[in-house]
Amino acid sequence: MHTLAQLRAGELSGITRLDLSCGLTEFPVEIFDLAQTLEVLNLSGNALSSLPDDLHRLTRLRVLFCSDNQFAELPACLGQCAALTMVGFKANRIVDVPGAALPPQLRWLILTDNRIESLPSELGERPALQKLMLAGNRLRSLPQSLRHCHQLELIRIAANQLTELPQWLVTLPSLTWLAYAGNPLETEADAAALEATPLIDWSALRLEQQLGEGASGVISRAVWQRDDGATQAVAVKLYKGEMTSDGSPLHEMNACITAGLHPNLIRVEGRINDHPDQQHGLVMQLIDPSFRNLAGLPSLASCSRDVYAEDCRFSAQVALRIAKGIASAAEHLHRQGITHGDLYGHNILLNDLGDCLLGDFGAASFHATTDSLETRALQRLEVRAFGVLLGELLARIDSGLSVERRLALEELERRCCQADVLGRPGFSEVIELLQDN
Structure with missing residues (x-):
């Protein structure tokens, strides 16, 4: 983090990120002194409510973050910034989004946790739009013009006031990751599954070290004193209750429970009961430390694509074990009426043998379990996500794959990612084809 004193003293001359x-x-007007080099400007966590009309003087500016400020309107000056591709105004007070505020090269727009009731038709006139984060607003509809955004791959519209998913949305040719939980349109979670989940008293848990923290909560290692007197090492996730870019953490908790048991999902032992601060939480299977993340989160440059370590390589046997496990988990979720919404390498844990677990249900949404064009389309969006993952695995196989098998798997990848959403195979067919390879 830089300081205002450094900026005013001229100590930051030549930097590309502030x-x-x-x-x-x-x-601060001194920011304009960096116009020749500044590409990323992060002004999050301040008390700003406006930006200068001549912001376009920052001719190299590609990325602007202004989250956790006091903006009531997305500044119109953004639309004059010719190089700007990523705009982030999460957790402000934004009600209005003028069409003039949308940069011509807009690729990634974050407006999570605001007060937006409608979006301008100009949003659909941004052909490079690839990632759109709108969770936690007051939207009742989406602009019809978005049907023209054929590069749009990820959209988060959870926790709004949408009463239906537009048919054109679920047939967008590139759409891959969709989260819509917490809207009136969503099918409710299985109440019976939620009620049947065991309650585990907080007093029966002894927290040890923290294992990790994400947008939705904190995970810690713990010891569970069971009713029969035995002890068990477990993981405890305490949910924050705040709006995340994917949606509400409590929807994530419900999805984890409703998902049920599957060898490629993290097992839920029970819900936490009687927490002193009334926090919601889950007690879950403790993952062996030999497991690691398959990939890293997308970067500013990769936008909607995971980042893999340069030396990440697999044998054909391990790569196909991963592919089969994740396809099986996704098929299981669809049978429960759940789309994961974030089927990505960075949400997959694996060990050296290719044993894998699909985690992070923050973007999960519920849909009807009956077959219809809409449920089929929603499930085929997830098939495209699997196709992307399969391609990433194939690119990293270093041994054990014949030319014939590679061609067959590349054809499966192509079919999973084809523009015709309903023309993609379902996961049952995907699994059959993987068994043949």
């Missing part, structure tokens, strides 16, 4: 979080109420 991070300032120091209670700003006005845009």
Whole structure:
């Protein structure tokens, strides 16, 4: 994090990224002194409510973060920034989004956790749009013009006021990751599954070290004193209750429970009962430390694609074991009326043998279990996500794959990712084809 004193003293000349979080109420004019080099500007965590009309003087600016400020309107000056591709205004007070505020090269827009009731038709006139984060607003509909965004791959519209999913949305040729939980349109979670989940008293848990923290909660290692007197090492996830980019953490908890048992999903032992601060939480299977993440999160440059370590390589046997496990888990979820919404390498844990677990249900949504064009289309979006994953695995196989088998798997990848959503295979067919390879 940089300081205002450094900026004003000219100590930051030539930098490409500036991070300032120091209670700003006005845009520091000294930022314009960096116009020749500045590409990423992060002004999150201040008290700003406006930006200068001549922001376009920052001619190299590609990425702008202004989350956790006090904006009531997306600034119109953004639309004049010719190089700007990524805009983030999460957790402000935004009600209005003028069409003039949308940069011509817009690729990634984050407006999570605001007060937006409608979006301008100009949003559909941004052909490079690839990632759209709108969870936690007051939207009742989406602009019809979005049907023209054929590069749109990820959209988060959870926790709004949508009463239906537009048919054109679920047939967008590139759409891959969709989260819509917490809207009136969503089928409710299986109440019987939620009620049948055992309650585990907080007093029966002894927390040890923290294992990780994400947007939705904190995971810790713990010891569970069972009713029969035995002890068991477990993982405890306490949910924060705040809106995340994917949606509500409590919807994530319900999806984890409703998912049920599958060898490629993390097992839920029970719900936490009688927490002193009334926090919601789950007690889950403790994952062996030999498991690691398959990939890293997408970067600013990769946008909607995971980042893999340069030395990440697999044998054909291990890669296909991963593919089969994840396809089986996804098919299981669809039978329960759940789309994962975030089927990505960075949400997969694996060991050296290719044993794998699909985690992170933050973007999961519920749909009807009966077959219809809509449920079929929703499930085929997830098939495209699997196709992307399969391609990433194939690119990293270093041994054991014949030319014939590779061609067959590449054809499966192509079919999973084809533009015709309903023309993609379902996961039952995907699994059959993988068994043949």
